[in-house]
Amino acid sequence: MADVLTASRDAQAARFEGPHGPRPRNAFSRRNIFIYGTLILVALYYLLPLYVMVVTSLKGMPEIRMGNIFSPPIEVTFEPWVKAWAEACTGLNCDGLSRGFWNSVRITVPSVAVSIAIASVNGYALANWKFKGADIFFTILIVGAFIPYQVMIYPIVILLREIGLYGSLTGLVIVHSIFGMPILTLLFRNYFASVPEELFKAARVDGAGFWGIYFQIMLPMSLPIFVVAMILQVTGIWNDFLFGVIYTKPDLYPMTVQLNNIVNSVQGVKEYNVNMAATLLTGLVPLVIYFVSGKLFVRGIAAGAVKG
Amino acid sequence: MGGVGVATSDRPINLFRNMTAKVAAIPMILTVLFVFVGGTVWTVTYSFTSSKLLPKLKFVGLDQYERLWSTNRWIISIENLFIYGICSLIFSFVIGFVLAALMDQKIRFENTFRTIILYPFALSFIVTGLVWQWILNPEFGVQNIVRSLGWTGFVFDPLYNADIVIYGILIAGLWQGTGLIMVLMLAGLRGIDEDVWKAARVDGIPAWKTYLFIVIPMMRPVFVTTLVIIASGIVRVYDLVVAQTSGGPGIASEVPAKYVYDYMFQSQNLGQGFAASTMMLLAVAIVVIPWAYLEFGGRKRG
Incomplete structure (x- = not known):
């Protein structure tokens, strides 16, 4: 899209300016050196922490005590990774981050599925099957996205306790589905609203109902937006700390909470290499999603910001 | 309910x-x-009660608020939020916009x-906080490196100095969040009609002046939206502090969410909570309500 725009823009420029166009630019003009120089410096700065994490996690403790954090490892060791994954202690459990990892998987997968299912149907109802009062609820939902979580934490504790789900993974899945609802509903509503109305009407004439149109027309047409929603939710839920620490028990803590407990525990000798390996392990899932999904990730976060 | 005929004929x-x-x-x-x-x-209702271990409907008026505002830790939390918030707003806007402008060339x-x-935006605040805790570690991190280069008196230990600890958190927060602002700003810049640039060029207006006096005013909606997003994020800041300093040294980096x-x-002590x-809700309301009013109150949309 952007390329097409630029191309047509250039073509226009050429037409208007004709032979009196801008001087051909020197690749090493002062302007270019300034622009690329700044961007490269900034890029290096942003990459630095990732580099430090990787380098530190591959060093032995003696080397860390002697050297500086930016120097590459002299002797590469994977022991910190093994230890972080399988042996690091939190409280009484000494089975490493693997426990948190699997907890996070067990939290993230159903939360993503449930929240997207609810929000997509909801967005579809709001976009195509408007009913009286729908807009009022939708407005409160969007405004509600700005209410600090701290205001709603305790009432939810009480609600979950009432239905016997406080401290369970199911409870946390419900919480994630609730707080994912505003942004996802907005995302889906805007997308479904942009589907041509004729399509919807034709299906109605053919006798398709609410679910028929949803499953046979809307769903197949909107796979990209489902992918965007998935990226948004997987990273968001995987990175959550606050809900995990409040609504689950130590045995069920997600990876972020366990990571924080391992690194910031006051007892024992600090093993910085293990800490960095653990940190990197926790960041790996969202990082992989980010690098693989590329532009879709950008689309997801832009959808959160730009309202339709 | 009198005029039945026309209004409800198609929806019986x-x-x-x-x-x-x-x-x-x-x-x-x-x-x-x-x-x-x-x-x-x-929550608002129970904030006027004397709830301790369990929520109880025993109203005590504004007692909880009086106690809140006379608690040193809360005052420090608010100060920190102000410093962090204002710096974070200024820096993320300036850095985000400059980077977006460079990317738009x-x-x-x-x-x-x-x-x-x-x-970094894909990473959690916990990961962000822990990495920067390590980089800012005075024994091994930046301070140690500069000292080993020969400047032995060099001091840079934001996470261990109560006076500047909040800036240490700011460094990490900016690293994590400016990418998002850049992307939003870039989308805004791309939305500016090319003709605006042409007209400015024809009039011989230098690029920086075009940005300052034409493009930025045109991007007002983008700025407002971004402002709301950053501001409501700032009020929530919690994980970052927990991971990076746990509120320390002492209570020097406490924030309201914590x-x-x-x-x-x-x-x-539920009542205090x-x-x-x-109070956090109030702070967000002060930012969001005028925005929502401008955004949705003015014109009606479906």
């Missing part, structure tokens, strides 16, 4: 019309009623630069 039974859609919207309706509205009203490798600058959590779930979270 209102409640059951569109029934499936209403059923499908039940999760949203329940969330809105019980969590967003109900939860907020509940039809450069090569735009995707690569964007990917690098945005990747105050709420600690009083609700650790000190068993409710009062503090109500």
Whole structure:
């Protein structure tokens, strides 16, 4: 899209300016050196922490005590990774981050599925099957996205306790589905609203109902937006700390909470290499999603910001 | 209810019309009623009670708020939030906009630069906080490196110095968040009509003046939206502090969200937690309500 725009823009420029166009630019003009120089410096700065994490996690403790954090490892060791994954202690459990990892998987997968299912149907109802009062609820939902979580934490504790789900993974899945609802509903509503109305009407004439149109027309047409929603939710839920620490028990803590407990525990000798390996392990899932999904990730976060 | 004929002729039974859609919207309706509205009203109500370990409806007026504002830790939390908030707003806008403007110069490798600058945003605040805790560690990190280069008196230990600890957190927060601002600003810049640039060029206006006096005023909606996003994020800042400093040294880097959590779930002083979270709600309302009014109040949309 952007390329097409630029191309047509250039073509226009050429037409208007004709032979009196801008001087051909020197690749090493002062302007270019300034622009690329700044961007490269900034890029290096942003990459630095990732580099430090990787380098530190591959060093032995003696080397860390002697050297500086930016120097590459002299002797590469994977022991910190093994230890972080399988042996690091939190409280009484000494089975490493693997426990948190699997907890996070067990939290993230159903939360993503449930929240997207609810929000997509909801967005579809709001976009195509408007009913009286729908807009009022939708407005409160969007405004509600700005209410600090701290205001709603305790009432939810009480609600979950009432239905016997406080401290369970199911409870946390419900919480994630609730707080994912505003942004996802907005995302889906805007997308479904942009589907041509004729399509919807034709299906109605053919006798398709609410679910028929949803499953046979809307769903197949909107796979990209489902992918965007998935990226948004997987990273968001995987990175959550606050809900995990409040609504689950130590045995069920997600990876972020366990990571924080391992690194910031006051007892024992600090093993910085293990800490960095653990940190990197926790960041790996969202990082992989980010690098693989590329532009879709950008689309997801832009959808959160730009309202339709 | 008098003028039946015209108004309701095409929708005879209102409640059951569109029934499936209403059923499908039940999760949203329940969330809105019980969590967003109900939860907020509940918390605000109980902030006027003397609840300790369990919520009790024993009203004590503004006692909790008086105690809150005379607690040193809360005052420090608010100060920190102000410093962090204002610096974070200024820096993320300036850095985000400058980077976006640089990226908008039809450069090569735009995707690569964007990917690098945005990747911290994919990481959690916990990961961000722990990495920067390590980099800012005075024994091994930046301070140690500069000292080993020969400047032995060099001091840079933000996380261990109560006076500047909040700036140490700011460094990490900016690293994580500026990529997002850049992307939003870039989208805004791309939305500016090319003709504006042409006209400015024809008039011989230098580029920086065009940005300052033409482009930025035109991007007002983008700025406002970004402002709301950053501001509501700032009020929530919690994980970053927990990971990076746990509120320390002492209570020097406490923030309101942490105050709420600690009083609700650790000190068993619910009333204080409710009062503090109500204050957070108030802070967000001051930012969001004028924005929502401008955005949705002025013109009606479906």
